[in-house]
Amino acid sequence: MKRPLQRRGPKRMGGVVQGLLLIARGRPEGLDCFGATPDAFLAALSPWLAFLLVGLLMIMLREPSAVGFSLILLSLCALLLPPVLSHLMARFWERSAFWLRYATATAWCEWLVIVAYAASLLVVALLLKLGVPAPLAGITFVGLIACYWLWLHWFLAWRGLALGWWRAAILVALVVISTAVLCGLAQLLPPHVGMFAMQGTA
Template identity: 45%
Template sequence: MADDGMTPRSGPTGFGNILRGMLLLGRGRVAGLAYFGNTRDAVLTALAPRIALWLVGGLLTMLHAPDATSVTRWLFSLCMILLPAVLTHALAQRWQRGGLWYRYIAAAWWTDWLSPFVMLAVALLIALGSPALLETFYGGLIINGVGFAYSLWMTWFIARIGLGLGGGRAMLLLGAVLLSLAVMAEITALLPPHYVPWHDFMALPGATSTAKH
């Protein structure tokens, strides 16, 4: 059989195959899923850079502002990484898709890195088409909105193909993840030091310049 360029020749190992899988899935190509392993090692490999970034970012934040809010923000960001994994694993087990979960979460974690690049591409398009818009609240709203929408679509798409779900169940999984994160954010805001994650999320580029006018 001729190689169609979509299937790994020697199994889903190595960063080259991971990158190919990311780019294929990022464009809605189901074939990209085959580039990710369905093993614990594949999951740990996908998790490692996220934890490394979390550690470095948290340490830098606390060096800059060593207070309770910084610690809470640091722990909340860790929960944002791990809570969806725990929840989707539970749902996969309930729906008898546990055997597919390793590949699913590995693909989900790797493709999550695509969202910032999508936002960068949108920012570049705005800069080329309307540079002034880039400095406004609405420019930031467009950039963050597109990035968030793309992330939601990727979560739904990878759940559907990675766990072999129908569109409805994939949407249910997406809703469960969003709800769990929203509940966690509300609890964080209610308890001392009353850190409000939504403030960070809504800290859009251009908001400061808009406030000055």
């Protein structure tokens, strides 16, 4: 398989923003705005790691607890699980040469989900103002976020890893299932299992 040309990643945040705007509109050329180097990937992950570090510091300063620390650890695992899993699948499908750019773009594109979250809130507020029942508006909100997240990650896998549409769908499904399994296992381990036992006897 012919390796793709390794272009230098953007040196300014403007390149990243341009890539996000293009990908948000389903434009595959937006992937070229992201670097394909380990440094570019780490730069994309660094804001999310900073959020986890701030959360850890807040827990330590307010009320240190095993539950709080385990939630931070779970969030870290959930952050790193998709790139690890996608790297394994990229190797399996002989797409390793595309992985770094894909992983970098995916980490940056998680910001688009936050924008979609805000837009969905506006839609729900409009629906409520029009008299739509709150439960239906809530289902609409969750559905909009879920559909956008699934499409975004499918699109990135399809274009970023040069996969067929069905392989891209398999990768997204594996990420969703593995994340759900990770969260489920966390609930069965202390201290969470002790919390559920206390709630059951309350």
